Amino acid sequence: MSESYTTSTAFLESLHEAGVSYIFSNLGSDHPGIIESLAIARKQNKQLPEVITCPHEMVALSAAHSYAQVTGEPQAVIVHVECGTQNLGGAIHNAYKGRIPVLVFAGASPYTQEGELTGSRNEFIHWIQDVPDQRGIVRGYMKYDNEIRTGKNVKQHVHRALQIANSQPKGPVYLMGPREVMEEKAVPVTISREMWQPIAPKALPPQEAGQIISDLSKAEKPVIVTSYLGKNQSSVEELVKLSNNFAIPVIESVPNYMNFPSDHPMHCGYQWNTPEQNELLGEADLVLVFDSDVPWIPTTNKPAADSTVYYFDEDPVKQNMPLWYIPSKRFYEVDSYTALKQLNETINTAPLHEEIVRSRKEKITAYHQIQREEWKEAEKYNQDIITPEYLTACIREMIDDNTLVINEGISNFDTIYKHLQRNKAGSIIGSGGGSLGWSGGAALGAKLADKSKKIVSLTGDGSYMFSVPSTVHWMSRKYELPFLTVIYNNRGWKSPKLSTLGVHPQGTAYDTDQFWVDFDPHADLAQIAEAAGGAFACTVKRPDDLIPALEKAWKAIEEGRSAVLDVQLPTWRRTEKELELAGVQEKQDMGR
Structure with a gap:
């Protein structure tokens, strides 16, 4: 059996030459050439980026996203034609708005149907997945997009794409290649990475x-x-x-x-x-x-x-x-x-x-000290409820400078920053965008980027469900990437309530408590992670149970097992002070 050198081989080689360590992949019928090239490379002990199998594309791109944040090095994501491209979902928005360098590659439906070329159509899906403008699906969220049309210059395409991704402002790039092109026989080309460096940083005049x-x-x-x-x-x-x-x-x-x-x-x-x-x-x-x-x-x-x-x-x-x-x-x-x-x-x-x-x-020093005293006051223990401030303070006491915090707290963003009080550069990251569900994949990518660090993901219950926790925790176990997730569980989407009350602070929605954002009946969120990846799972409802649960969860990740704490926060009602402040806007509107 001949083991030919194809466009797919050259594509994978170029990723390795450009410094890509991992391919976060969700492979499909458009990738036989890539799969074959990977198999040949393994047989030959040839060094290529390691493939990380990701059962959901949102998780794949979120993992590549945080990996680049931690290391500064862009990684690759491979998805299945236009379906996989669309299934990247909000992760594309996050990478673009967060200025994250990453290369996304998608195959494309074959463009021949009578066996004219290797890779010609042979499955019914190839007709259904043929769309007029696959690149257009993501063009508004990419710094650069292009199509690979031949193996003769595929390496130049990859290095140019990564050069653009790495140049400020950084961001994602998108390449696609039909099956026939990726199966095409090619001739090896030598590329010098030093000749494809990002644009030098700009200075003040x-x-x-x-x-x-x-x-x-x-x-x-x-x-x-x-x-x-x-x-x-x-x-x-x-x-x-x-x-x-x-x-x-x-x-x-x-x-x-x-x-x-x-x-x-x-x-x-x-x-x-x-x-x-x-x-x-x-x-x-x-x-x-x-x-x-x-x-x-x-x-x-x-x-x-x-x-x-x-x-x-x-x-x-x-x-x-x-x-x-x-x-x-x-x-x-x-x-x-x-x-x-x-x-x-x-x-x-x-x-x-x-x-x-x-x-x-x-x-300013006096201002700083008074502000911190106010924050400390808000952290006080309450025997009846677990407040977000108390929860965050307990987490602060547990973690250290070797902990990287993934923050997707949404309605508790402010609380998390105030009460964690991080002091070391690189010790906390967020997505930089506005699409929920980043934190699960981000925890995996951050742990993969630096296995010496403890990873703690702080997330709301809504963003936790968006993160595809079944995929996340399957990957956590498979690739031995343990981390701790703490769910700030409001039992619903708190942020839309805040948004509604910001415009109508004393409106009918407030009076009737009808916002259509409650998660009732409530799912056992921690058990999802246990079922999918064997994680330590615990639901915490009482303040006295919080610190012991955190200690058990911390021990679990030290032993190589992910942990999820589903912490039940009190049901939410807006305070009089918040109503008073929000009402300023409504009064201004009424006066116009």
Whole structure:
């Protein structure tokens, strides 16, 4: 039997040459060439990326997503024609919005039907799965898409795709190839990875750094806002330097990384959808925004009209957000690490008003301490119910600096950041997007990327079900990737309630408690993981049972077994304070 060199062989080789370690795959009738090439490589002891079988595409792309977040290296996802492409679902949105480099490859239905070429149609599904524009399914969420038409330049296509994926702003790319092309005999081609490097990071124009530092040295109430600067861990150190030199408070707005140490006296909290004005932001005379899509929500929270705003981002005009604007003195299309280094190197050229800086440091330190005391008060033990704040504080006491937290808490995003208080760069990540179900696959990808770390996934009950836990925990056992999942179980979708009440705080939905988001009857969520992957499963309803359950779960993952704690939070009703704040918008609308 001949073992020929085909387009599929060259494709797999190019992934290996480009530094791809894993292929998260969901194979189908379009992949005989790839399967054959993989089998030949195994027989020959030829090194290629390892195949990770993923029974659901959402999990596959979510795992590749977090792997890239942890390592900085893009991985590959292989899916089945247009059906598998669509089944990637919201994971495509998350990778695109989160600026995650990943290569997605899908086969395509054969384009011959009478045996003209190897791979010609021989199954009824090949007619049904033939669609006019398969690439169009994901084009709005990809930095680049193309079709492989011959094996003669397949390696160039792969390296170009990954070059684009790795260039700022990073993002997913999509290639497809019909069966006949992937079965085509090819001639080996040598490609040098060094010739296909991503575009170099962009810097500030030299004259601009001095002007920014000059304005900063004159400001009385400067503020820094960031959301995803921590994607580059080195940027955190540079941000700390800038903050220290000028005593600038830092606010994290909808963060999906650890952007600034929570215990630093200049850290002044997190902001999400809370319908109230942030005091420091409202008083600021100068605002520096680093890496943030939504630094504030202008209907309820924004800087003063006469404040000066500087915007630093890989994509400062958000070209793919049809409605987006933050009026600013200057917008800089830069790599934030590079820009921060420039600013820190320029500081010595501007006179510092030491008395202003000293006074500001004292004031902001006091603000920080009062804020932390308020957070601590909210963590108090309650003998009747498990509050999200108490739950998060208990988790904080259990984990350490070698723990990576996967955060998909949704309505408890704010609570998780406030009460975990992460201080080490790279110690917490979120998807960066808005499609639920990322956390399960993300936990697998993060553990695969660094097996020395403990992985803790914090998720709501809705996002847990979206994550396809049966697939996730089957994979966890098969590939020996243990992690702990803690479900913040509201027994329903809390976020749509919050959204409805944000517009109609005292409307009929509130009066009748009808939101159509309750999960009744309630599923035994932890048992799904036990049945699918042998996970340690426990439902916690009483506060006294929480810490013992966490200890057992922690021991399970140390012994190589995943664990799921389904923690029952109290049924939710909006507080009077929240109603009062949300009612501001309704009153404004009624007055128009």
